[in-house]
Amino acid sequence: MESIKEENIHHTALKLAEEIKNLSIYKSFYSDIQKLVSSPNVKKEDFKQTLQQAMKEKGLETKLRNTIYHLVRAQNKQTKLDPLTTLSKASAQWEKRIHKSLNSMCSDLETSLAKLRPQSEQEEIAEKWQELSTYNLDLSKYRPVYAPKDFLEVLLTLSGYVPFTKDDEPKWEFAHLPLQVKSLDQLRKVYPEWASGELLLGANPEATLSAERAALGARVAALRYAPLAQEFLKRGSPHCLRAQLWAHVLGVELSTQQIAYFNKLKKNVLEVDLMIDKLIFKDVQLTASNDDQYFVFEDLLYQVMLCFSRDGEVLQQLKGSVGNPLTVTIKGKQTSLDSITVFPPSGIIPFHGFTMYATPFCYLYDDPVQLYYTFRAFYVRYWHRLHYISTHPQGIVSLCLLYERLLEANEPLLWIHFRNININPIRVVFKWLMRAFSGHLPPDQLLFLWDAILGYDCLDILPLLAVAILSFRKENIFQVNTIQNVDAVLADLSTISVVPLLQLALMKP
Amino acid sequence: MNQDAKKLAASVYGRVNAPVVERCRLNFCTDLEKSVLMSNFERRGWHQVGPDDEWNFYWASTQTCRNLFSVESGYRMNDNQMINHFPNHYELSRKDLLVKNIKRYRKELEREGNPLAEKSEVVLHGGQVGTRYVHLDFVPITFVLPADYNMFVEEYRKSPQSTWIMKPCGKSQGTGIFLINKLSKLKKWSREAKAPFHPQLSKESYVISRYIDNPLLIGGKKFDLRLYVLITSFRPLKAYLFQLGFCRFCTVKYDTSVTELDNMYVHLTNVSVQKHGGDYNNIHGGKMSVQNLKLYLEGTRGKAVTDKLFAAMQWLIVHSLKAVSSVMANDRHCFECYGYDIIIDNQLKPWLVEVNASPSLTSTTVNDRILKYKLIDNILSVVLPPDGVPDVRWNKQPNPEALGNFDLLIDEELLEKDEPSSSIGKSIKNIKNRVT
Numbered sequence: 008m009e010s011i012k013e014e015n016i017h018h019t020a021l022k023l024a025e026e027i028k029n030l031s032i033y034k035s036f037y038s039d040i041q042k043l044v045s046s047p048n049v050k051k052e053d054f055k056q057t058l059q060q061a062m063k064e065k066g067l068e069t070k071l072r073n074t075i076y077h078l079v080r081a082q083n084k085q086t087k088l089d090p091l092t093t094l095s096k097a098s099a100q101w102e103k104r105i106h107k108s109l110n111s112m113c114s115d116l117e118t119s120l121a122k123l124r125p126q127s128e129q130e131e132i133a134e135k136w137q138e139l140s141t142y143n144l145d146l147s148k149y150r151p152v153y154a155p156k157d158f159l160e161v162l163l164t165l166s167g168y169v170p171f172t173k174d175d176e177p178k179w180e181f182a183h184l185p186l187q188v189k190s191l192d193q194l195r196k197v198y199p200e201w202a203s204g205e206l207l208l209g210a211n212p213e214a215t216l217s218a219e220r221a222a223l224g225a226r227v228a229a230l231r232y233a234p235l236a237q238e239f240l241k242r243g244s245p246h247c248l249r250a251q252l253w254a255h256v257l258g259v260e261l262s263t264q265q266i267a268y269f270n271k272l273k274k275n276v277l278e279v280d281l282m283i284d285k286l287i288f289k290d291v292q293l294t295a296s297n298d299d300q301y302f303v304f305e306d307l308l309y310q311v312m313l314c315f316s317r318d319g320e321v322l323q324q325l326k327g328s329v330g331n332p333l334t335v336t337i338k339g340k341q342t343s344l345d346s347i348t349v350f351p352p353s354g355i356i357p358f359h360g361f362t363m364y365a366t367p368f369c370y371l372y373d374d375p376v377q378l379y380y381t382f383r384a385f386y387v388r389y390w391h392r393l394h395y396i397s398t399h400p401q402g403i404v405s406l407c408l409l410y411e412r413l414l415e416a417n418e419p420l421l422w423i424h425f426r427n428i429n430i431n432p433i434r435v436v437f438k439w440l441m442r443a444f445s446g447h448l449p450p451d452q453l454l455f456l457w458d459a460i461l462g463y464d465c466l467d468i469l470p471l472l473a474v475a476i477l478s479f480r481k482e483n484i485f486q487v488n489t490i491q492n493v494d495a496v497l498a499d500l501s502t503i504s505v506v507p508l509l510q511l512a513l514m515k516p
Numbered sequence: 517m518n519q520d521a522k523k524l525a526a527s528v529y530g531r532v533n534a535p536v537v538e539r540c541r542l543n544f545c546t547d548l549e550k551s552v553l554m555s556n557f558e559r560r561g562w563h564q565v566g567p568d569d570e571w572n573f574y575w576a577s578t579q580t581c582r583n584l585f586s587v588e589s590g591y592r593m594n595d596n597q598m599i600n601h602f603p604n605h606y607e608l609s610r611k612d613l614l615v616k617n618i619k620r621y622r623k624e625l626e627r628e629g630n631p632l633a634e635k636s637e638v639v640l641h642g643g644q645v646g647t648r649y650v651h652l653d654f655v656p657i658t659f660v661l662p663a664d665y666n667m668f669v670e671e672y673r674k675s676p677q678s679t680w681i682m683k684p685c686g687k688s689q690g691t692g693i694f695l696i697n698k699l700s701k702l703k704k705w706s707r708e709a710k711a712p713f714h715p716q717l718s719k720e721s722y723v724i725s726r727y728i729d730n731p732l733l734i735g736g737k738k739f740d741l742r743l744y745v746l747i748t749s750f751r752p753l754k755a756y757l758f759q760l761g762f763c764r765f766c767t768v769k770y771d772t773s774v775t776e777l778d779n780m781y782v783h784l785t786n787v788s789v790q791k792h793g794g795d796y797n798n799i800h801g802g803k804m805s806v807q808n809l810k811l812y813l814e815g816t817r818g819k820a821v822t823d824k825l826f827a828a829m830q831w832l833i834v835h836s837l838k839a840v841s842s843v844m845a846n847d848r849h850c851f852e853c854y855g856y857d858i859i860i861d862n863q864l865k866p867w868l869v870e871v872n873a874s875p876s877l878t879s880t881t882v883n884d885r886i887l888k889y890k891l892i893d894n895i896l897s898v899v900l901p902p903d904g905v906p907d908v909r910w911n912k913q914p915n916p917e918a919l920g921n922f923d924l925l926i927d928e929e930l931l932e933k934d935e936p937s938s939s940i941g942k943s944i945k946n947i948k949n950r951v952t
Contacts, residue, residue, distance in 0.1 A: 138736060138769050140795075246811055247819040299883055300801035300808055303735040303765060338581065370808075371815045451811050 024076060032074065039067060040435055066231070073233045077258045080464075089186070091398050094165060098396035101161050102330040105356055108152055109333075113282055118147055120350050123339035124280045132277055138294070139288075146289045146428045151359035155438040158358065158394060162404060163431070165396070178491040181433070186398060188409040194467060195513055198459075202240050202513040207244030209455040209506035217245060224248040231255055232354075240462030243455055243506065250371040250381075256461050258386035261377060272314040274351070279337055283351045287312045290362045300450055304369035310456055311365055311379050315353055315386075322354035322386050329354050329395055355391070360438070363445035364390045367457065370450050385457075389466060393441050401466045406440055410470035416477050420485075428488040435493050436473040443469060444500075452505045468509065475512040476503060484506035532715035542905065545571040547580050550877040552888040556689055556896060560904075572906050574599045578606075585847070593849045600905040601873060602850045607840045608813070609854070611723045612685045614836070615658040622652050623841035640675045654832040655868050658725040660685070662706070668724055672699060679727040679777070684720050690786035695727060695777050728867055729772055732860040734812065738770040739763040740785040740869065741806065741858040745833055745925070746895055748851045748912045750844040751927035755837055756829065756898060759921045760887050761806040767795035791880075801880040817864070825864045832858070832868050834926050848908040851899040853891070892925065894920035 027033055040062070043049060048061045062068045075291070113120055124132070135142045165184065195202040206216050220243070227239045228251045236255040244252050252258070276284070295301040301308075322332065332354040340346035353410050361403045364380045372378035393401045399405065414432055425432040439447050444456060444464075459468050476497065477484065484495045542562045546553060555577055557564070565571050576584070578601055584591050585603035593599070607613050625633035630750070634650045659668040661682075672680070677697075682705070684692040696702050702724075731738045744758035764785040776782050781793045790796055813822040833856060855875025859867045877892070879885035897918045903912040913930070 141769075212681045245819065246814040247822075250815055297797065299804055299881070302797065302800050302802075303737065303804055306735055370812050373816045450808060454811075 009108060015196050023078065026078060027074060030074065030078075032070075032266075036067070036070065036074075037147075038283065039065070043067070048250050069230065069232050073231070073255075073258060076233045094398055094404065096395055097161065097165050100329065102394060105152055106333055109282070109356070110430050112150070112152075118282060119338050120282045120333070120335045121337040121348055122280050123337060124278060128276045128280070136273070136310065138306050139313075140305050144285060146285055146292070149285050149289045151198055151290060151293070152286065154359040155441045158441065158484060159434065159437045162396070162407060165404065179410050184404065184408060186405055186408055187400070188405055188412055189467060191413060194471060197465060197467065198463060199281060201459075201510050204510070204514055205242060207506050207510060209452070209504070210243075210510055221245045221248070224252065228252055229257070237462055237464070239311075240458045242462075244458050246370075246451070246454070249454060249458070250377075253371070253385075253461060254377075254381055257388065259377075259380045259384050260362055261380065265380060266376055268320075269314060269379060272317040275317040276313045279348070281316065281351055283356070284313060286318060286357055287362075290359065292447065294360055294362045295366050298366075298446060300438055301366045301369060301446075304366065307375055307378065308362055308365060309367055310375045311382060312362055313358075314379060315365075315383065316351040316355070316357075317351045317353065318383065319349070321383065321387060322349065322352065325354065325391055328397060328399070329391055332356075358394060360442050360446065361394075363442045366452055367445055370454065377505055389460060390443065392466065394497065395445060403441065404418055406466060406470050407437070409467060410436065410440065410473055413470060413474045414477065417474065418481065421477060421481050424485055430490050430493060432477075434490065435497055436470075436477070440469050443470065448503060449501055452503060456505050459506075471512060472505065472509055475508045476500065478512070479503075479508060519532045534606045540816050542572045543570060544573040544575070545569070546575040547577040548575060548877065551878060552877050552885065552892050554890065556892045560896070572596055572598065576600060576687065581605075585845075595908045596906050598849055598851065598897060600850075600854050602747075603845045603847060604843070605852055605854075605873040607843050608836070608871050611658075611684055611870055612660045612721060614840075614871060615655060615660070615723065617781075617843065618652075618655055618836065621835070622649055625652075626776075644674045651831075652835060654835070654866065656726040658723050661724055661947065663721070669699070673676060675945055679729050679772075680724050681727040681783075682724050684721050684722055686720070689779070689788035690784045693780070693784060696724075697777060701737065717801065724751040728859050728861050731770065732864065733770050734763075734765075734809075734863050736769045737765050737767075738783070738785065739765040739804075741809075741829075741860065741866075742805070742875070742893055743829070743833070743856040744875065745837075745854045745856055746851065746922060747837065747854065748897060748899055749848075750837070750841040750846045753834075753837055753841050753930070754912055754929065755834065755929045756922040757833065757925045758891055758894065759806075759923060761802045762884075762887070763806065763809050764790070765802040765804065766790060766792045767797075767802060774878060784921045799881060801884060803881065805883075813864075825860065825866060829858060829866045830925060832866055836868055836871065844912075849906075853894075853895055890921055894922050898922055 027036075040058075043061050043065060044058065046061065048057060048064075050057045059068070062071070080301075095406055107121065132139070132142060148440060162181075162395045165181075189197070206213075208217065208220050213358065224239060224245050225248065227235050228248050230236075231254055236252045240252060241255065286420065288309065291305060291312060295308050296305050324331070333350040334347055335350045337346045337348055364386055365378075368382045372381065389401070392399060393406075396402070396404060410433060422432070443460075444453055448456065456468065456472065460466060480496055484493055532829055542560070544557050544562045544566045545565055545567050546557070546565075562573070567574070574580075574584075574597070581599055581601040582603060583589055584599070607617055624632055626635075632651050635647045636650050637645050638648050640646045657671060658663075659671070661668065672678075676699075679695055679697045680702075681693065681695050682702075694705075696705070741761055741763055743761040745817055746756040746758070746773070748754045748756075766782060766785055767790055768779070768781045771779075771782055780789055781795075784803075785788075788800055796802065810822060810826065836856075852873060853875065856874035857869040857872065859869050861867065877888055897920060898914050901907050901917060902918070911929075913927070
């Protein structure tokens with residue numbers, strides 16, 4: 008028995024070692040170890056022990072542990088899903104519609120999807136890179152390709168596909184989809200610390216708790232060990248440590264290669280004029296620039312969002328979950344070989360409010376490069392699931408269904424009220440879910456919410472919060488009967504305290 | 517917050533949702549029919565009367581207040597009347613007098629041998645060594661012109677590279693302000709000001725202050741802070757700080773180059789100035805809340821330095837008030853809410869720029885309206901005794917629930933009770949401990 012187990016471990020270790028050899032960090036890691044071996048700290052007589060000790064001291068051990076952690080996490084998440092054909096069909100159709108709309112916008116505006124920028128324009132953008140808000144563009148004719156509302160309409164057609172609903176039953180319920188979601192009781196098991204009433208930052212204002220969390224957090228941050236940082240985030244991070252802890256959990260470490268890569272993305276923005284750039288400018292202007300919490304960061308956001316659109320690594324890492332992007336010819340390029348580009352290289356077409364996925368990071372990082380990599384890692388891990396159709400348990404469809412089930416089971420009177428006034432309850436919260444509440448909650452509250460997403464590695468908290476807010480305001484909702492008035496009751500979330508509200512929802516017996 | 521959400525909130529919940537409180541019939545009078553004032557008075561069920569009627573509560577302009585208190589008017593207030601200014605508030609709110617009072621306060625402390633007046637040597641911009649107060653160096657070096665011209669020139673020569681800012685003493689909202697970086701420019705200005713075709717300028721006095729040319733920038737832009745401070749008494753000093761201040765941002769990137777020296781959109785944060793810029797956004801009005809500033813600083817710079825900055829701001833406010841407390845006419849009928857303008861430099865040191873005795877109650881955005889409505893509501897609940905009727909015999913110690921969004925900054929009477937022997941010394945020590 009023992010020996011089989013040991014053999015298993017040995018086997019896994021061999022497999023992992025093979026895989027690490029294929030990673031981009033392997034080369035530098037290996038040479039670091041070589042250097043270490045030749046140092047006087049490592050003795051030939053006691054090679055294994057002294058090398059391990061030296062690796063620990065140099066921080067190489069933590070690096071190795073983090074690498075394995077991220078490797079294993081990535082593999083666990085890759086488990087093949089059983090795709091619902093309706094969903095994949097709908098997703099392909101939706102993608103086609105987006106592409107069509109991009110193309111027709113292009114021909115309406117008599118421009119092309121991709122072309123070389125003239126030298127003068129390149130120079131102007133380069134010069135104004137730090138203050139792109141002063142770069143004059145006429146965007147009056149550009150419209151966001153789609154808004155959360157449009158995406159919701161598509162999702163609603165998914166749920167209506169079951170033909171055998173009775174006449175008096177609303178056809179919009181996601182419940183018709185054969186997907187598994189958790190019940191509140193099951194959620195309590197996902198969030199045991201919250202459900203058992205442990206003290207959380209953001210819920211318990213006592214100075215002793217913040218001091219205790221700050222001291223513990225500082226030690227956790229110093230260790231730079233991803234699983235530990237993740238565990239710590241479950242009970243909330245002090246604002247001053249969040250920037251580091253998030254980076255550790257997401258495995259973001261700024262190296263010279265990464266800075267160089269960011270500059271490469273920037274160079275591509277300067278050289279090639281993608282139609283999507285205008286959409287990005289437009290989106291920043293429509294959202295962050297008009298928002299009293301984020302307008303200050305406008306110039307930072309242009310840089311980050313433009314570079315993001317050029318990042319082919321995003322597409323690589325999300326292969327299979329974000330569809331098949333267009334390929335287009337860059338007008339004006341000489342050789343035919345590199346004149347073909349994926350449009351956009353990241354594969355991600357922004358929608359109205361896309362920028363809001365990045366805005367909260369402005370409260371953590373001053374430096375655009377650092378901001379960029381943490382935001383990107385967050386996006387690749389979570390946010391893409393919120394605007395692509397999939398059967399993934401963390402995908403938007405499952406989250407909508409989870410919201411519906413939680414509301415029906417735990418707030419039956421509200422559920423009936425919505426039914427009586429003939430409003431689909433998903434309509435009043437969908438934009439919250441799709442933007443992960445960014446732009447709706449004040450930033451300090453939002454960051455606590457996102458702490459919990461990272462800490463528990465799970466998006467289920469989004470629909471749970473939506474239900475908790477509805478439940479909190481239900482007396483007011485009962486008094487209104489039009490969608491405009493329900494929206495009005497829910498419009499201002501500036502007084503919502505996220506953590507206590509969620510903990511209350513999870514703690515109920 | 518989301519755009520459309522805000523619009524909705526504005527139409528439906530534009531008024532802060534609050535139940536009608538104290539239903540006692542007070543007579544109020546106001547010179548200023550601003551909606552944030554009127555809606556607060558109405559919600560309390562007060563009755564509006566004219567200035568010649570019997571009023572209990574007067575929200576007056578500074579001019580009305582001065583007239584009322586002047587010997588000629590012969591008006592005497594009874595025990596159940598209250599007014600929103602101190603008769604000589606200008607000791608704090610006029611730029612020249614504020615500086616004069618602070619200079620005097622520091623000298624007095626120095627004479628007493630008070631450790632607060634400790635000085636140390638610092639290296640100036642130009643490499644020369646000068647002396648500065650360690651704990652009380654919170655206003656940029658300032659001189660009154662033309663009176664202190666020679667002293668200014670002496671200081672100017674110590675660091676000839678620095679920039680100075682000229683402000684007319686009696687004006688507000690950024691009018692008449694300009695920057696100079698050469699003595700010749702000042703000389704030119706003074707010649708022109710004295711010229712016969714500018715007779716009105718020659719009478720006016722100016723202050724000239726070292727320009728904070730290393731302001732903290734966020735997103736590359738300069739900003740200043742507007743904090744609200746409520747005083748219910750100067751002797752003993754009772755002061756409250758409103759938690760909901762805001763930062764006012766310039767619309768244009770900060771740029772210290774000489775060519776931009778005359779571009780006021782770069783240098784002045786006043787909304788009245790920025791409003792006329794092409795990039796002014798009337799949804800947020802260039803305003804960000806102080807809470808968000810704090811969040812940003814904690815996130816990007818750390819908690820220790822952020823806490824130190826906020827403690828230093830409280831310190832600055834308390835000592836600017838102490839500097840004038842001896843000269844203020846401490847009439848028991850009066851209270852006053854001051855608008856403090858503070859600039860933070862890139863070393864996270866706050867500088868007091870000026871104090872406004874009639875901070876604007878005009879709302880530029882939805883959030884602004886909510887904030888100012890709360891401000892007035894909280895002021896009323898702090899200055900009025902628990903039964904809601906003005907009474908000068910009240911000890912001016914509001915219940916903790918009455919404070920709303922105000923924090924107690926200092927109450928010398930309470931401190932005295934705590935420790936009868938050395939009240940002021942203790943309060944100072946307390947704050948000082950937080951600062952250092």
